[in-house]
Amino acid sequence: MTSRSALAAVACKDGKVVGNDRDVRVFNIRHIKGLEFEAVFFTGQDRTIEDHPDLFAKYLYVGATRAATYLGVTFDGECPASLTVLNEHFENSWS
Numbered sequence: 001m002t003s004r005s006a007l008a009a010v011a012c013k014d015g016k017v018v019g020n021d022r023d024v025r026v027f028n029i030r031h032i033k034g035l036e037f038e039a040v041f042f043t044g045q046d047r048t049i050e051d052h053p054d055l056f057a058k059y060l061y062v063g064a065t066r067a068a069t070y071l072g073v074t075f076d077g078e079c080p081a082s083l084t085v086l087n088e089h090f091e092n093s094w095s
Contacts, residue, residue: 029059032066040067043074057082 010023015031027035040063042048049056064071079090 039070
């Protein structure tokens, strides 16, 4: 039998750090300036590119420079052509 543990996800509204060390804290990218995280995840970045094409590269840079150990980026479709230079650092799935 596999053991699973539940993690609490805590929304950090307006960038306020809440919760404890075991919580997964969720921040809006607008509020992470100057902070560092063990891991940063950006999911469904296709939508970010559609909604904010002029900000996508800036958001990606901010996330990458805030991640101490791990940066996860997902796209619902194909990885954009502008990121193909990073393909050797990407995996095609989480498994």
